[in-house]
Amino acid sequence: MAAVERYAALLAEAGVERGLIGPREVPRLWDRHLLNSAVLSEWVPPGVEVCDIGSGAGLPGLVLALARPDVRVTLVEPLLRRTVFLEEVVAELELAGQVEVVRARAEEVHGRRTFDVVTSRAVAPLERLLGWSMPLVAPSGALLAMKGSSVAEEVERTRAELAVWRCAEPEIGRLGESVLEEATWVLRVAWGDPASVSWPPQRAGAAKAGRSGAGGKRARRQSRRSGPR
Numbered sequence: 001m002a003a004v005e006r007y008a009a010l011l012a013e014a015g016v017e018r019g020l021i022g023p024r025e026v027p028r029l030w031d032r033h034l035l036n037s038a039v040l041s042e043w044v045p046p047g048v049e050v051c052d053i054g055s056g057a058g059l060p061g062l063v064l065a066l067a068r069p070d071v072r073v074t075l076v077e078p079l080l081r082r083t084v085f086l087e088e089v090v091a092e093l094e095l096a097g098q099v100e101v102v103r104a105r106a107e108e109v110h111g112r113r114t115f116d117v118v119t120s121r122a123v124a125p126l127e128r129l130l131g132w133s134m135p136l137v138a139p140s141g142a143l144l145a146m147k148g149s150s151v152a153e154e155v156e157r158t159r160a161e162l163a164v165w166r167c168a169e170p171e172i173g174r175l176g177e178s179v180l181e182e183a184t185w186v187l188r189v190a191w192g193d194p195a196s197v198s199w200p201p202q203r204a205g206a207a208k209a210g211r212s213g214a215g216g217k218r219a220r221r222q223s224r225r226s227g228p229r
Contacts, residue, residue, distance in 0.1 A: 003093050004066050008034060010089055011057060018081055020057040031181050036146075037063035039176035039184050040119065043144055046070050048116035051136055053106040054123040058086055060146060061119060065099045072098055074115065078105045106132040111199050114138040121146040126158045130189070134165050135201050139194035145187045155187065164204050168192045 008029055015021040025032065037060030044050065047070050052061025055075040065073040077083050083103040090099045102109065118133045118141070126145070133143045147154065155162075155170050162170065171188040191197050 004034065004063075007058070007062060007066065007089060007093060010092065014085060014088070015057050018085060020082060020085060033059055034063055035176065035180055036060075036184050037121065038067045039180065040064060040144060040146060040186060041067045042175055043173065043186055043188060044068060044071060044117055048072075048141075049138075050074070050117045050119060051076060051109075051113075051115040052119045053132060053136070054120055055086065056082055056121075058089060060121050062086070062089060062095075062099065064119070065095055066093070069098065071117075072100075074100045074102055074113075076102045076104055076106055076109060078103065106136065110135040114141070116141040117144055118142075119144045119146070122148075126154050126187070127161045130158070130161055130165050130167070134167070134189070134191075135199070137191065139191060139197040142188050142190040145189070147185045147187050149185055151185050151187050162189070165201070166192045166196070166204055 011021050011029060011033070012026045016023050016026065021029070021033075040060050041064055044064060050061065050064060050071050050073045052058075052064070052073060053076045055061045055077040058075060061073050061075045064071065075083075075086050077086060080103065083101050086101045090096055090101060113136070115136055116138055118136045120129060120133065120143075123129060123145075124132065126147075129143070129145060133145075137143055151172055155172070168190045173186045173188070175184045175186055177183040196202060
């Protein structure tokens with residue numbers, strides 16, 4: 001608990017000074033940000049590797065690390081001022097053995113590493129989030145995205161992209177109803193067929209386009225061979 005309280009103090013002080021947390025967020029820091037992130041741990045399996053993309057001030061990644069000492073967390077954040085803050089917090093809270101800070105865009109990590117769980121909090125619409133997250137998801141892993149109350153409608157709007165990425169049917173959950181003023185909505189997206197996951201990911205649309213392109217090339221070669229001599 002002392003580590004969480006120290007993190008809250010760092011957010012309220014250095015986090016505000018550096019523009020990572022708005023001054024108006026300080027009075028509701030615990031309910032809206034810390035506890036809101038902590039309840040996500042209910043959907044994180046034991047002993048897994050977690051990647052938090054677009055980590056910002058460390059939400060939810062750092063909170064997960066504090067709530068769940070059994071998991072290892074990689075915080076992926078492209079902006080220098082944010083990664084400097086994250087590194088300072090990791091050092092201050094003595095989390096270096098559990099938490100790694102990586103300054104990069106999610107796409108820059110593609111093909112280098114995969115994780116059991118890839119988290120995000122209000123990073124992007126689901127259509128874009130799939131492209132950033134799914135290449136980081138291990139075959140038996142899942143994306144866990146913290147979303148707003150309209151998450152079900154967002155899933156319906158993104159059905160085509162979910163099919164292109166060969167995802168399983170998404171799961172939607174509402175967490176923290178007994179401890180939060182406003183419950184947290186979470187979306188879980190896993191691979192439809194873990195055995196077929198490879199790098200680069202075999203997108204259904206890309207595969208179809210590839211077959212079409214190959215067929216077009218064969219047709220052109222046949223046309224040239226059968227044309228006037």
